[in-house]
Amino acid sequence: MSEKKFPLYNSAQVQTWPAYDWLIPGVLPKIGTGAIFGESRIGKSFLTLDLATKLALGEPWFGYPTTQSRVVYFPAESWQGLRLRLEAIEAQIGQPLPQNLKFMRESIDFCDANHVDMLAATLKDTADVIFIDTFNAVTPNTDENSGKDMGIVLAGVRKIVDLCNCLVIFVHHSGYSVECHPELTP
Secondary structure, eight states: OOOOOOOOOOHHHHTTSOOOOEEETTTEESSEEEEEEEOTTSSHHHHHHHHHHHHHHTOOBTTBOOOOOOEEEEOOSOSTTHHHHHHHHHHHHTSOOOTTEEEOOSOOOTTOHHHHHHHHHHHTTTOSEEEEEOTGGGSTTOOTTOHHHHHHHHHHHHHHHHHHTOEEEEEEEOOOOTTTOGGGOO
């Protein structure tokens, strides 16, 4: 009986592997995963929409050059406010948003293999970057401190990255603090 084995590589072989390609040199890789992370109500969604717009336009973002990309923005937490945010972004840039910036609004659960497959089919050959706002909204009924739950989510994310050769960026809340939100003080 022959055993199947994973290949092992030496240093010289590793040196032949492809180097990173960048959407924003030194900041965002062309393929992989990332997160925009911070407290609630500090502007993560506007920052994310600004980044999505600059990538779609191929314009610099905070002084960093970008590679023009096909971008999908998914306001999973709440799509109702997206229209006003888009109007604000268009007013800021002084032009309509580019056609290579698309939006989603259907519910997705990264723990559901069918949803992951549908998302991969949607993004394949149509998106270089997908922004998912927020992580919590696409991981319902999961415990983010559970290795088992997060393992399932990360497997779904890796599947999308592998099948679509894209970058997946989640927007994620870190929670509230009294320093940033004194109105929450009892």
